[in-house]
Structure formats: structure tokens, C-alpha cells
Amino acid sequence: MNLLIALTAFAAPGGAHSWVITPSGVVTHVDWTWYYKALRLKVGFSFPGYMIHESGQWSDVHEKWFFMPRMDNFTHMEPWVFLKDGPGNVTKGFKGEWMTVRENxxxxxxxxKEWTTPNGDLLNYNPMYVKVITPSGVVTHVDWTWYYKALRLKVGFSFPGYMIHESGQWSDVHEKWFFMPRSQTKN
Known part of the structure; x- marks a missing residue:
């Protein structure tokens, strides 16, 4: 499960005040205790939120500076990996929308979604890449254009129609990907 936490609010990990989920996936108890701690990254800017992913790390993607910081032991943030847009050979930072863990x-x-001009003309497929990162920080830039297009076609959309994805999740239980679009249009 991914959890988005805004600014400096953090829940107690694995403590008494955490989510309890049954094997069927039903949430049976939710109780939050918030811990506030100002964490600063020594790079001169802040992040709007952090995401915790299945590996237990807190992180986020900052598309303006292309790097993904990581929080260790709830004590400090540090730059971890640099993510460039598309195949990784461009100067623009990658705008990450979702994170999940699959096979460690x-x-x-x-x-x-394709990157287009304000008039809808195709510029590139860079936002249709996925970054696959090993625990040691090795980044592979994977072209998911075919997968994103197949997902869009499954619900009856084709270019210039689009779906923008807010969330993507791999399920080990179902051995499938699940996506939740933020917005979509047929034209």
C-alpha cells in the first residue's frame, strides 16, 4: 500500500496507532497518532509531500530538480537517485505520479500520457516511461508506451484522448497492475 503524507506529518510505523488490515483487504481499524518533525534537505527547496512505499522508505520525486530524496529512520532526508524524463537522456526532470514495489x-x-503542445500536437512519449530502481539506486528507464496505450484502449480511448494516472500499484496477491486515473478524456 502506498501512503501520501503531506509536509512533515508522519504516522507511527507499525505502532499501536496504525492501520490494521485483514487478509481480505478490509480495513478493520484506523487510528492515527501524528509525529511532527521538521526535516530539511540541504538543497534549498522543500517538497509538497512524501510517499511511503512497500519497502518502508519515505520518498518523493521532485521533477524540477530531477532527484528523488529518501528519508532514513525518520531523522533526515538525503538525495538518493536522479530521475530524468523519458529515456533518461534529456535535461527535463521526470514528473513521478505513482510508486510501487515489484520483485524488490x-x-x-x-x-x-503523451506530451503535447497546447494545440494537442504530439511532442514526445517521455511521460509514458517508468523508472525501475533497485535497492542500491540503479535506475533503468523503461518505455511503457505500449502498456499505457493498451490500458487507455481498454476503456475506449485513443490519441488524442488520454488518461492521466494518479496511482499505479502492483499486487503480489493478484499478480496484476492496478491503476487509478486522475483525469481522462476521449478527445
Missing amino acids: KLYVGGLG
């Missing part, structure tokens, strides 16, 4: 690797996905 962190997957960071983008919008899942």
Missing part, C-alpha cells in the same frame, strides 16, 4: 524494485511511473 521500486517502480516510479509518470503521467502515462
Whole structure:
């Protein structure tokens, strides 16, 4: 399960005040205790939120500076990996929208939509890449254009129609990907 936490609010990990989920996936108890601690990254800017992913790490993607920081032991943030857009050979930072863990690797996905001009003309497929990151920080840039297009076609959309994905999740139980679009249009 991914959890988005805004600013400096953090829940107690694995403590008495945490989510209890049954094997069927039903939430049976939710109780939060918040811990506030100002964490600063020594790079001169802040992040709007952090995400905790299945590996237990807190992180986020900052598309303006192309790097993904990581929090260790709830004590400090440090730059971890640099993520560039598309195939990784461009100067623009990657705008990560979702994270999940599959086979001990962190997957960071983008919008899942072609990059277009304001008039709708195709510029590139860079937001349709997924970054696959090993625990040691090795980044592989994987072209998911075919997968994003197949997902969009499954619900009856084709270019210039689009789906922008807010959430992507791999399920070990179902051995499938699950996506939740943020917005979509047929034209």
C-alpha cells in the first residue's frame, strides 16, 4: 500500500496507532497518532509531500530538480537517485505520479500520457516511461508506451484522448497492475 503524507506529518510505523488490515483487504481499524518533525534537505527547496512505499522508505520525486530524496529512520532526508524524463537522456526532470514495489524494485511511473503542445500536437512519449530502481539506486528507464496505450484502449480511448494516472500499484496477491486515473478524456 502506498501512503501520501503531506509536509512533515508522519504516522507511527507499525505502532499501536496504525492501520490494521485483514487478509481480505478490509480495513478493520484506523487510528492515527501524528509525529511532527521538521526535516530539511540541504538543497534549498522543500517538497509538497512524501510517499511511503512497500519497502518502508519515505520518498518523493521532485521533477524540477530531477532527484528523488529518501528519508532514513525518520531523522533526515538525503538525495538518493536522479530521475530524468523519458529515456533518461534529456535535461527535463521526470514528473513521478505513482510508486510501487515489484520483485524488490521500486517502480516510479509518470503521467502515462503523451506530451503535447497546447494545440494537442504530439511532442514526445517521455511521460509514458517508468523508472525501475533497485535497492542500491540503479535506475533503468523503461518505455511503457505500449502498456499505457493498451490500458487507455481498454476503456475506449485513443490519441488524442488520454488518461492521466494518479496511482499505479502492483499486487503480489493478484499478480496484476492496478491503476487509478486522475483525469481522462476521449478527445
